[in-house]
Amino acid sequence: METLIDQFGEPTLLLVIGLVTGLVFGANAYNSRFCLRAATAEVASGVAGPRFAIWLIVFLSALFAVQTSIWVGLLDVTEARQLASVGSLSGALIGGLLFGVGMILARGCASRLLVLSASGNLRAIVTGLVLTLTAQAALRGVLSPARETLFGLWTMPGGSQRELSTVLSMPRGVVVIVAIAGLFAALIFAKRQNLRNREIISAFLVGSAIWMGWFFTYLLAQSSFEVVTMQSVTFTGPSTDTLMSLINTVSPVQNFGTGLVPGVFLGALAVAVLKGEARIQRFEPNTPMERYLLGGVFMGFGAMLAGGCAVGAGVTGGAILSVTAWLAVFSMWVGATVTKVALGSRA
Structure with missing residues (x-):
């Protein structure tokens, strides 16, 4: 890693790590049709079906890979933002609820919107x-x-007390066993x-992409003399950084997020083209624009308040056992379920 840093520099390596992680995530998220909104819609309809199964495999494979790496000493996430900084329980609760409402209105979470965009939607x-x-x-x-x-309504300090295993007094080995089971x-x-089988394998690879982000940014942070933030897949923050970079600068900033977003898009686009599913899809009478726009507003504000989107908080933060991330994804499930039930067949 030191040789690569000397040759290319940290920003370029972060860009490449983000790009490769994004390619793996995007291709397999499209292939497996991974989507929290679809999973919650199934459960709200009283049927725990295939989309719920895909979400479980993604979440649990990410949890297993990350926690096993921590257990055997290959990974240390104590400096990750989701654990080290001050967390907001009120933000996770309120933001998660808003995000859940928004993804039902928009018929997709932040990651799913990016993946579908690649197919021409x-x-x-x-x-x-x-x-x-x-x-x-x-x-x-x-x-x-x-x-x-x-x-600021209800916060908790960063550190070990923000980690769920500490709160529950659960040894790391027990966490790994629970994840395996x-x-x-x-x-x-x-x-x-x-x-x-290809859908199940793709779901595994989506979970593996979460591990890839954590593991390789950790390796870079450990090998660099510069301050490098360890991170993994999330979409709201990187999407804003990428958009603002393209608008405000001639040469886009090189970091993990500006590699991740194009990587996800390109990975999903490749699979959509190979499967012959790439086509333009417009707003139609049964897909009113105002509902999608309102959903986008709810998700944008909710994700920033909750500390991440359905993937950033729900899987990436959940995989490192961040208390606020688990609360956020629980709130997303609640918000989405209530909204789906309220809208019924219109959701």
Whole structure:
């Protein structure tokens, strides 16, 4: 790693790590149709079906890979933002609920919108842009005072007490055993749902992409004399950074996020073309634009308040056992389920 740093520099290596991680995530998220919104819609309809099985495999494979790496000493996530910095329980709760409502309205979470955009879905492109602009407004713009106020209602200090295993007094080895047992159960459930092997393998690889991000940015951080932030797959922050970089600078900033977003897009595009599914899809009478736009606003603000999107908080943060991430994804499930039930067949 030191040789690569000397030859290419940290920014370029972060860009490449993000790009490769994004390619793996995008191709396999498209192939498996991984989507939290689809999983919650199934459960809200009273049927735990194939989309729920895919989500379980992704989440549990990421949890198993990351926690096993920590257990055997290959990875240390104590400096990760989701654990080291001050967390907001109110942000996770309120932001998660808003995000859950938004992804039902928009018929897809942040990652799913990016993946669908690659196949020519104009609804996803427009909604994703609204989500990204709202997130930027919540981070540094007109919505930032509201976000900061809600964030500060109920906070918890960073450190070990922000890690779920510490809160539950659960040894790392026990966490790994629980993850293995859960993953095995998820595989049995997936086979009962008649999922094809390629979909199951793709779900594994989506979870593996979460591990890739954590592991390789950790290796870079350990080998570099510069301060390198270890991170993994998330979409709201990187999407805003990528968009602002393209708008405000001649040479886009090189970092993990600006590699991740194009990587996901290109990976999904490649699979969509190979499967013959790439085609333009527009707004239609049964897909009203105002509903998608409102969903994008809810998701953009909710993700920034919750500390991540359905993947960033729900899987990436969940895999390192961040208390606020687990609360956020639980709130997303609640918000999505209630909204789906309320809208019924219109959702």
